[in-house]
Amino acid sequence: MKSKNLSAISRRKMLQIGAGTSAAAITALYAPSVISSDPITLRYLGTAVSMGDEVQKKLFEDTGLKLKFIAVTTDEVTKRVLTQPNSFDLVDTEYFSLPKLVPSGNILGMDTKRIKEWDNVTSIFTKGVTPSGKKVGLQGTAPSKVMYLEGSTGKKFANDVTQYATLIPTIYNADTLGIRPDLIGRPINSWAELLNPEFKGKAATLNIPSIGIMDAAMVVEAMGEYTYPDKGNMTKDEIDLTMKIFTEAKKAGQFRAFWTDFNESVNLMASGEVVIQSMWSPAITAVKSQGKDCVYQPLKEGYRAWAAGFALPKTTKGKTADAVYEFVNWYLSGWVGAYLNRQGYYSAVLPTAKKYMSEDEWGFWMEGKAAKGDILSPTGAKLASAGEKRDGGSYEDRMGGVACWNATMDENKYMVRKWNEMVAS
Template sequence: MTEVTIHLGGKMNHQPNQEPRGMTRRRFLANSGYAALGVGAMPAFLAACSGTSEPEHQLELRTQGIGTTVLDSVLAQFTAETGIPATGTQVGFGEMVPLWIQGGYQDQWDVMEAQGAQIAPLVEAGTLQPIKVADITHWDALLEVFRVPGAAGQDGDGHPFTQVYTQEARDSGALDEVWVVPTVWNGDSIGYRTDLVGGELDSYAALWDPQFAGRVALFNSSLRAPMEVLATFVGTGEYQTEGTIGSPSRNDIDFAIDFLIERKRDGQFRLLWDDFGHAIEILDTGEVALMNAWEPIVREVAARGKPAVYGTIKEGYNMWFHGIALSADSPNYDAAVAYANFWHEGFAPAEVANQGYMTPTPSVAQAALQGADSPNAGVNAWDYWYNGGGRDRGSVDDIASKAAWWWQFPAESEYLESRWQDFVAA
């Protein structure tokens, strides 16, 4: 883990602390004995009798997430604007949920900058408290795909809408509380070198094409390649899923994994990649010609002068988002809300734009993005990333309209992971 600590000067603006929302089984068991005895109220009672009051809680922000969102520059600017000290811990994607559930949410962090697929297990473990929509300044400026039921761009499981709001908020129709406030999003595709593949690629089918045997790398995640197999064959009409692409049935999983094992035994795949830096190197050096990649990988290879492209895929993109999720035990609700609001404004969206990451509040951040640079000299970040003035896959609307599935926690996740390990071991 890499820890980035920003503890800058400036007076902290205290806001009334809000109690954690909801009573989880974990919190009830921890608190019920003391509450029954009245011990929890004793310090306040004694303070009242003595004419003194408890010291004010001083807000702070302690956040955890991957290195592409937990950034020292963003935390420093947040502290400069709000006066709230901020501490960030960078961890690997696969470590985020285990470290949080194993106790990090209780005393290490207030916020996880969580990916949408991670929300379900965090909620199931009782480690989150809801955030009130009314506290999010620019909520109505969020893209409809995140906040409106049935909006264009949602997948067959209703994601990301169903990942964002609490079950109670959805069932009641009030839509007044969320588990996560979206901050960045994108749609994943394939990255490739045009000089090594002989032209443009427009389908996940390229990953399985025998002409590229031995020159393909796959991301080592059960939530990626199996879904790309299903998207490929659903797209050609050769297969119909029983579940959905994002949450496949056991038969769907078997179909995808058996296919991947067959292609692996035929020598299709050069390697599986886990590390961001390693992924850059294998595409940059030409060890592989194509891979299912993250956009920043391709951007970095292109910046090194190689003809690297992030593909426009006819089957649609593997969509995802990250956002602010709040610890069930955090005393810093107001700091977390301030941080979520900060991410919707100009500085943070401009800071991550050249990674290919987009804000869910483009109308709010537009002015800052128009004043920021892009990879192309003379083209600002707004025109490049949002209007399609240089991005391989067109405008933000082009990408948002081509969702094949959103990253999620599949109903058959344990079975999917076990079959993925069959593939890894094959």
């Protein structure tokens, strides 16, 4: 799989090679005892982000396991875990939902001894530092703060490293503002630009309060209005202040729209209704694939990060639980990691993913190097040409530049109310 130029190898060929090596590797690593009798179908609850037909197909080829995706929104995942914990076998959820999920007792700790690659999980999750030792901002619900449970059925987070993890990390990223450089025509380098009157009627943010408030806090800090002790856990006064600034901007007509669905953010940006907004990385890719210039702009104040992982509901037991562990091990074994990295996300176990990516791909996505050939998405769309570099640079630069994480605050109820007030103003 070592090729200097990705385009020299056809995509099909590459998948074949990948399939061959991984199938061999997997059979060697773990004997698929559970699947020998009849195929198990795992009910997989999560958001659409991590669900693809290709993943499902590859999984079946490698392990004989099948998945039934239950795709819902981030908030809906939390709701399902709390209200219908027996309606799925495996959940893919975000770390910031854990302060709600763990006290309910509806999810079990995952036994890290059964995870083959556990020791290779990136230190951002386990220690809160990047692989080269750079400290990551820990404001908000940083994964390293909620990584461990006291026991497999614990309802409290452990302060020290234990055998039981709340979530086995799968996918994460550093988010920032998306811009249309062709319509702005000047460099953007601060979160404060979101409320710059220059973009009156051409800015947008998201109407998901728990994420929107974090972006708002980044903006308020960048404007020099206030420095939060912890953006991810504001006091009532801090919430009031943040929302007051945003309410004034909204009343002055700063925002063209708010969005709740990722497709809405794509449409706003692609149509030129909006030139600067809170955005997620696959949305940038989607705008680019429509032939529009769109940049995931690194900003001097840093990124807002998020992370997701797998958890077992308390109702999954026996054979099904074994199959879940087998699936999680397969997920971390590299093929999916490469698949995620190629979309601009990051995979939790970097060394295994590296094996499935070409040197050029790895250099472009992870090391911030200029591409040598065309960089393709997993679906074959061209994302960058030779000579281009990834927005924000290397893994170290991007994850090392994280300022805060998506969060659930103690004053969540008050925050949601204040957010609604802003929308109503």
